[in-house]
Amino acid sequence: MVSLASTERANGVIASGVGGSLKRKHSDSHLNADDFPSAQIKRRRVTFDPEVDVHILPDVNEKSLELVGEEVRRALERHEEGDNADYDQIRQLLGLKPTSADAPLTSLLQKYVIALTNHAPLLDRKCTSLVHAIIDSSWIARNEQFVRCYRHLLWSLLSVHPGYTSSVLHMLVNMFVDLPSPLLRQQDDPAIDRTRLQARVHECLKYLLRQSAMTSTFLAPILSSTFPFPTDTTKAHVQYIRNILKVSEYCPELRGEVLSLVMDKLVKVDVQIQDDMEELEDDVEDQLVEDGIHKEDDDISDDESASSEESMDEEERRLKQLKESVTKLDSIMDLLFSHYSSIFASGDLFDIDETFESLLSQFASIILPTYRSRHTQFLLFHFSQTSPDLTERFAGACSHLAFDQRRPHIFRVAAAAYLASFIARGAHVSGAIVRDIFDLLCHHLEALRISHEPNCKSPDLRRYSTYYAISQALLYTFCFRWRDLILTPDDITPTDEQLMYADTDFRWHNSVQDILRRNIFSKLNPLKICAPTIVTQFARMAHHLRFLYVFPLLETNKRIKLTRSLGGAGSYMDGVGVRETALTVKRGDEAFLLDAYFPFDPYVLPRSRRWLEGDYVEWKGIPGMERAAREDDDEEDDEDDEADSSSEHGAGNEDDGDFEGPDTEDSA
Known part of the structure; x- marks a missing residue:
């Protein structure tokens, strides 16, 4: 019998089934598998299939x-x-x-x-x-x-x-x-x-707007509050406006608010530039415009480094900031012209009608009340001339605003100036529309004369501001569009040769000649109140065309002293409160005269003016009148030297030669 004690075993190993415990003792915990003979090591139960790809997570x-x-x-x-x-x-x-x-x-x-x-x-x-x-x-x-x-x-x-x-x-x-x-x-x-990054922003915003219409109600005030500050760079303004205009394309419920927001900000930049230019000399202003020519929108760089600005004196810094503002205005105008042009060129009548109505609304609520807006209104000037229908609609809107008794007088005066400036300067405004508007203005002028003259004691701008605004609108329009008021047998505008060698008086449209005569020589005396530059040119042209002869009245007006009225209901400033404009801060005799303000003065921004090519009626004098005017001026100069009163006469001769009408001190 084999003794179990003699059986060879590894030290510390207890065979199973022999009465020993299966629990490993603490003293065994130090043993290594290498101490066991290979035959006595228990075979592992888990095996790995070599066909399986084992992937260990690296991180x-x-x-x-x-x-x-x-x-x-x-x-x-x-x-x-x-x-x-x-x-x-x-x-x-x-x-x-x-x-x-x-x-x-x-x-x-x-x-x-x-x-x-x-x-x-x-x-x-x-x-x-x-x-x-x-x-x-x-x-x-x-x-x-x-x-x-x-x-x-x-x-x-x-x-x-x-x-x-x-x-x-x-x-x-x-x-x-x-x-x-x-x-x-x-x-x-x-x-x-x-470019793709920017597209992703719009894709995300468009996705959210499409999922819920209520999202747009949150978006409108955010677009307004995030708008760049006036002191921010041109690049920031152009980039932001380009983006929110894109938003208006896929979010039509915000289109009106977005366009009005841009217009409101643009007008403020425009007005600030005009205020800053008040104290500049003409040559400095011209240089600023010339320096405003810049690169394409995508190449517009940020403002110069602060270090270069530190070396400037106060005047140089002010001119630099003004130049940057002009560039900013020019770039934004160019962007808006491009945006609106894509709509008006699309041919979609619904979109065109909706967009034009939006422009008219912005004109009435933003542009018209802003006296010193200089360039923003040219969006209306350009796109109103893209079709005869739109031309009539803008002229009709100006007419309605000019004669709306519910509006403050100062707004009606401005609307009359816009109306006259539009039909006088608009190259695509037909002769028929010019005659219709001229008739309308004459009708209202005559009605106001009949109403005011019985109680009129002397010319008074503050009491009869609307009357004088319409009078000046007619004088200004006559100076530019007199050819359309002449009647010919074949209804064709007379040539220069016909004008120079005409041996009889011209026939004038409707009864405009008689109406203007009655008003000019009435007690309201509009030639005393209207801007001297326009009155002087009208007098010369009317005399040369044998339309009216008013020089004796001009001489008489020199001896009339204007005084300030007490105002009251119906006065010039009625409904305006203490709003200060160039109309209210003038001093001396100028305070009693109507400004030579016609809002469609020549457009001077160098980049965006390309959109207005062909839109203008350029000043063209009457054939043969310039030589006669120079002869008259020579005679007047001789008389001035003898009488030693050159200052008074010199003021009236500032506009000899080319007449640009509104291109006066108020059109900086």
């Missing part, structure tokens, strides 16, 4: 979508219970810049975006910090699949928590001004250019 970026989803769910649930460790980890992960060393790959971050989308209902006000991390994350330059997932996350979030709408819209609109760099991407993202 955290290889987490599965299921694992990330579970991680997000637990983090949100624990955050609800007060444990913020996992919650803060996810929030910090979203806040990392793609270029930082510990930033996750876009493929992993996309799984978190998908997981957060699935748990969007849990992202309530208690998760505000995480939501803002989502909104502020660097998403715009990543790959297309990630951007689509992120866009869907935003929509899922807003659909259950609309309180975050303003924050999301602010993030998108801020990119209209400050677009993130295309370099803010991960190594697994393809390269992208800035």
Whole structure:
């Protein structure tokens, strides 16, 4: 019998089934498998199939979508219970810049975006910090699949928590001004250019607007509050306006508000430039305009460095800022001309009608009440002449505003100036429209004369402002469009030869000659109140054309002393309050005269004036009149020297030669 004691065993090993314990003693824990004979080592039960590809996770970026989803769910649930460790980890992960060393790959971050989308209902006000991390994350330059997932996350979030709408819209609109760099991407993202980045912003905004019509109600005030400041660069203004105009294309419910916003900001820049130019000499102003010629919009650079500005004195700095403002205005005008032109050239009658109505509304509410607007109104001037129908509509709108008794007098005066300036300067305004408007103005002038003359004691601008505004409108229009008022047997405008060698008086349209005669020689005496530059030129032209002879009246008017009326109901400033304009701050005799303000003066902005080529009626004197005028001027100069009164006569001779009508001190 073989003794169990003699059986060879490894030290410390107890055979199973012999009465020993299966539990390993503490003294055995130091033993190594190498101490056992290979025959006595227990065979492993787990084997590996060589056909199976075993993949070991190298880092955290290889987490599965299921694992990330579970991680997000637990983090949100624990955050609800007060444990913020996992919650803060996810929030910090979203806040990392793609270029930082510990930033996750876009493929992993996309799984978190998908997981957060699935748990969007849990992202309530208690998760505000995480939501803002989502909104502020660097998403715009990543790959297309990630951007689509992120866009869907935003929509899922807003659909259950609309309180975050303003924050999301602010993030998108801020990119209209400050677009993130295309370099803010991960190594697994393809390269992208800035144009595509901007398109992604609009795609995201358009997607959100399409999902809910209510989103647009949040967007309008954000577009207004984010608009660049007047002191911001030209590039910032052009970029922002270009973007919000694009918004108006895919969000038609905001189109009117967007266009009005741009117009309002543009008018303010325009007016500020006119105020700043008040103290400049003419040659300095001309140089500013010449220096305003710049590169294409995409090449518009930011302002010069601060270091170069530090070396300037105060005057140089002021001129530099003014030059930048002119460039800014010019660039914005060019952008708006381009935007509106694409609509008017499309041929879609509904879009054209809607857009033109918007322009007319902006004219009545923004441009007309702004006395010193100098260039903005040329949008109306140009697009009103794109068709006869639009020409009549703009002329009709100005007429309505000029004769609307419910409006303050100063607005009616301005509307009359716009009407006269439009039909006088508009090259595409037909002769028929000129005659119709001239008839309309004459009719209202005669009606006002009949109403005012019985109680009139002397010429008074403040009491009869609308009457004098219409009078000046007629004088100005006559100076530019007198050819359209002459009647000929064949209804053809007379040639220069016919004008020079005519041996009989001309026949004038309707009874305009008689109406103007009655008014000019009435007690209201409009030639005393209207701007001297316009009165002088009208007198010369009317005399040469044998229309009216008013020189004796002009001599008489020199001896009339104007005094300030007490105003009251119906006065010039009725309904205006203390609003200060160039009409109210003049001193001396000028305070009692009507301004030579005609808003469609020659357009001088160097870049955008290309849109107005062919729109103007250029000044053209009467054949043979210039020589006669020079002879008369020589005689007057001789008399002035003898009488030693050159100052008075010299003021009346400033406009000898070419007459540009409104191109006076008020048209800077």
